[in-house]
Amino acid sequence: MGRLTTHVLDAAHGCPGSHIRVELYRVEGESLELITTRQTNADGRCDSPLLDGDDYRSGVYQLQFSAGDYYRGRGVVLPEPAFLDVVVLRFGISAEQDHYHVPLLISPYSYSTYRGS
Template sequence: MAQHDSYLSTHMLNTAEGRPAEGVGIELWRLEPEPVLLASTVTTADGRNEAILMAEADLVPGLHELRFAVGAYFHRRGLTPAEGFLEVVPVRIRLATGQGHYHVPLLCSPFSYTTYRGS
């Protein structure tokens, strides 16, 4: 999937092993005015979202949240016990019209994470 096919894209990098994170479940929620699940996907071999998260025509400006199911991913890789430290990493973002493509990467290990607005 080309990034430009979606108004919002993401990817996850497994910083503990220095590789893309394949098989991570991701949900996209619109939080305002009431929480609504907009999309769900799973990361591909290159750590990117498999399905389009949001087309530009579907954008409703406001507060959104990406939820990364990192706990199950790291457990499957044998990097944490079943009761690992991180379970679901929520990343809240405010989307607006006229701001161009949003790309929100997650850099994650079993014990920490960081994110930023990419291109």
């Protein structure tokens, strides 16, 4: 059975994005259903899959990463409001048997993502 994982890398400091709040939502039309809230570990990963088992099914999902809080916690002075406070990634899972890995590369002014392995 498939699973959903993520990984955050801090491009501004050249290190894993540790202790970042990550929220996963299932998107149903215009509604968001919160599935889980996690925090990345010292390696920028969550300690277990965000979604697996019976909860893992095809559909549209949204990940939200609290990047602004992370950079403020590192002592980075951000303008108010911050350019990137919460990074929102909306994506689809179509193959329930596959592993979907959604890495996030962040800095205070940019981000990049892709479907990883």
